[in-house]
Amino acid sequence: MKPSISVLGMGRMGSALARALLEAGYRTTVWNRTAQKTAPLAALGASVAPSVREAIDAAEIIVVNVSDYGATSALLRGSDVAPGLAGKVIVELTSGTPDGARETSRWAKAQGAGYIDGAILATPDFIGTEAGTILLSGAPELYTGNAEVFRALGGNVQHLGAEPGLANALDSAVLALMWGALFGGLHAIAVAEAEKIDLGELGRQWTATAPVIEGLVGDLIRRSNAGRFASDAETLSSVSPHYGAFQHLKALMQARSIDRTVIDGYDVIFRRAIAAGHLHDDFAALSQFMRAA
Ligand SMILES: NC(=O)c1ccc[n+]([C@@H]2O[C@H](COP(=O)([O-])OP(=O)(O)OC[C@H]3O[C@@H](n4cnc5c(N)ncnc54)[C@H](OP(=O)(O)O)[C@@H]3O)[C@@H](O)[C@H]2O)c1
Numbered sequence: 001m002k003p004s005i006s007v008l009g010m011g012r013m014g015s016a017l018a019r020a021l022l023e024a025g026y027r028t029t030v031w032n033r034t035a036q037k038t039a040p041l042a043a044l045g046a047s048v049a050p051s052v053r054e055a056i057d058a059a060e061i062i063v064v065n066v067s068d069y070g071a072t073s074a075l076l077r078g079s080d081v082a083p084g085l086a087g088k089v090i091v092e093l094t095s096g097t098p099d100g101a102r103e104t105s106r107w108a109k110a111q112g113a114g115y116i117d118g119a120i121l122a123t124p125d126f127i128g129t130e131a132g133t134i135l136l137s138g139a140p141e142l143y144t145g146n147a148e149v150f151r152a153l154g155g156n157v158q159h160l161g162a163e164p165g166l167a168n169a170l171d172s173a174v175l176a177l178m179w180g181a182l183f184g185g186l187h188a189i190a191v192a193e194a195e196k197i198d199l200g201e202l203g204r205q206w207t208a209t210a211p212v213i214e215g216l217v218g219d220l221i222r223r224s225n226a227g228r229f230a231s232d233a234e235t236l237s238s239v240s241p242h243y244g245a246f247q248h249l250k251a252l253m254q255a256r257s258i259d260r261t262v263i264d265g266y267d268v269i270f271r272r273a274i275a276a277g278h279l280h281d282d283f284a285a286l287s288q289f290m291r292a293a
Pocket of ligand 1: 009010011012013014032033034037065066067068070071074075093094095096120121122123124
């Protein structure tokens with residue numbers, strides 16, 4: 001028999017999670033601090049719990065999706081709520097840090113609850129679809145025992161391992177890739193506008209060059225993993241031509257008074273690597289100058 005599930009948090013994401021569970025035929029109870037937001041889910045067949053404790057009492061699996069782990073603590077750790085968690089499985093899908101997940105996992109276990117932490121790498125419209133990506137970490141038996149529930153939330157659900165911080169850690173790494181691209185987009189827009197280039201044309205060139213950039217990032221990750229920092233026959237580009245072209249971007253931005261706060265940071269990393277003798281090494285050599293001390 002399918003387990004009963006409560007979802008705490010009916011923001012954009014929590015509502016999408018509850019909708020996907022209802023569509024997959026799970027008995028779903030919802031709770032939200034602002035009660036009106038539960039109405040669309042009630043219309044789809046969800047039970048609405050008037051309190052967090054009643055939501056917990058109503059289900060075997062408790063999915064939490066609020067704004068941050070501070071909010072999760074505020075919901076779960078009250079003296080009226082925490083005793084109800086023994087024997088339940090908490091699935092914490094709120095975004096957070098690896099340490100936040102580790103601490104929440106320890107706390108949940110001390111209450112006698114099972115704990116799986118997750119990070120959602122998708123917008124709400126992807127939840128419940130084949131392309132929905134959710135990373136999970138925590139007790140493997142809780143993942144395998146509830147694989148169907150997780151599958152209902154997204155076709156690309158990955159269990160990374162038993163260590164509860166893994167999902168949030170990989171989430172942050174992927175977000176670093178995303179913001180690299182988004183801030184790169186902001187620079188490109190500023191440069192194009194200053195040089196009176198139509199942004200539609202910029203968009204077309206992005207589409208044309210995105211596969212090249214994707215290839216470079218993939219190569220960077222593979223080389224850093226293998227520690228292949230010296231230039232070799234497969235090197236796509238050494239530090240030297242990158243730094244040369246980067247000087248053109250810097251000069252243009254300076255000439256047009258475009259904000260260089262982020263670009264100056266790139267320059268620091270380039271110069272560190274070059275000073276250490278890596279001008280003619282593979283671009284991947286730069287990864288040694290950004291690693292944790
Ligand atoms: N939206 C996305 O595309 C997306 C993608 C990946 C991950 N996520 C993650 O999913 C989580 C929720 O995001 P969202 O987009 O759904 O945000 P949202 O629409 O702003 O919803 C936030 C939710 O948290 C609740 N909340 C905040 N503080 C609370 C507190 N102290 N006590 C009780 N409830 C509290 C809100 O309740 P009220 O309604 O009462 O304010 C609401 O239900 C975040 O961790 C976010 O990083 C979102």
